[in-house]
Amino acid sequence: MTRPLEPWRQAEFEISAAEPRGFPAPRGTEIAFVGRSNAGKSSALNTLCGQRSLARTSRTPGRTQLVNFFRIDDARCLVDLPGYGFAKVSIEAKQRWQWLIGAYLEGRSNLAGVVLVMDIRHPLTDADRLMVGWCADAGVRLLALLSKADKVSRGAAAGTVRKVVADLNGYPAAHEVVAFSAPKTTGVSEVLTILEDWFTET
Numbered sequence: 001m002t003r004p005l006e007p008w009r010q011a012e013f014e015i016s017a018a019e020p021r022g023f024p025a026p027r028g029t030e031i032a033f034v035g036r037s038n039a040g041k042s043s044a045l046n047t048l049c050g051q052r053s054l055a056r057t058s059r060t061p062g063r064t065q066l067v068n069f070f071r072i073d074d075a076r077c078l079v080d081l082p083g084y085g086f087a088k089v090s091i092e093a094k095q096r097w098q099w100l101i102g103a104y105l106e107g108r109s110n111l112a113g114v115v116l117v118m119d120i121r122h123p124l125t126d127a128d129r130l131m132v133g134w135c136a137d138a139g140v141r142l143l144a145l146l147s148k149a150d151k152v153s154r155g156a157a158a159g160t161v162r163k164v165v166a167d168l169n170g171y172p173a174a175h176e177v178v179a180f181s182a183p184k185t186t187g188v189s190e191v192l193t194i195l196e197d198w199f200t201e202t
């Protein structure tokens with residue numbers, strides 16, 4: 001099936017927010033990307049939009065603590081949440097991260113679902129599980145996007161997908177698991193299909 005990619009290609013950076021009062025007023029529906037720093041969130045976002053540098057790759061990983069909003073059109077918005085899991089980050093920075101993500105996830109009335117980006121070689125870390133728990137409590141749809149699938153064999157990727165599917169078995173809201181590769185564009189149409197469904201069902 002050919003997906004209507006064109007609107008995604010037109011996606012533009014809208015605004016960055018360092019704290020909840022900087023979040024733009026909800027307009028249309030939103031899908032948020034979360035995951036460990038370096039998991040491949042920005043790369044996935046860029047690949048899905050068919051753009052090379054829509055979301056900037058952080059030169060100083062772990063330091064960016066902003067929520068970035070990218071607008072597809074009036075009805076659709078993609079949100080890049082700060083990456084977590086950097087051991088070097090101070091306790092205050094971690095608490096700040098929790099506060100910011102919590103404020104976004106708990107308070108965002110137009111949130112259609114969350115894309116949890118995880119390196120296919122290290123899925124479901126403790127922090128990822130915390131994230132899954134938050135989404136479950138909030139009743140938010142979840143897509144586990146297993147990035148860097150090009151780094152493992154096809155068989156290994158399929159095996160990890162099965163494991164994550166089994167692990168998310170008890171997840172209360174709608175959820176999906178997809179193996180993804182930014183350079184090879186593996187999983188792109190599958191992910192676009194799921195996210196478009198979320199946008200239209202909400």
Ligand SMILES: Nc1nc2c(ncn2[C@@H]2O[C@H](COP(=O)(O)OP(=O)(O)OP(=O)(O)O)[C@@H](O)[C@H]2O)c(=O)[nH]1
Pocket residue numbers: 035036037038039040041042043044056057058061062082083084117147148149150151180181182183
């Ligand atoms: N081989 C391969 N490398 C990838 C893939 N996705 C991302 N990368 C690489 O992984 C590194 C981190 O990617 P980013 O997209 O910047 O990761 P991020 O999750 O946005 O990281 P933060 O912004 O620090 O939270 C970069 O060097 C990317 O080129 C992928 O699918 N395959």
Ligand SMILES: [Mg+2]
Pocket residue numbers: 041042043055056057058083
């Ligand atoms: Mg990033």
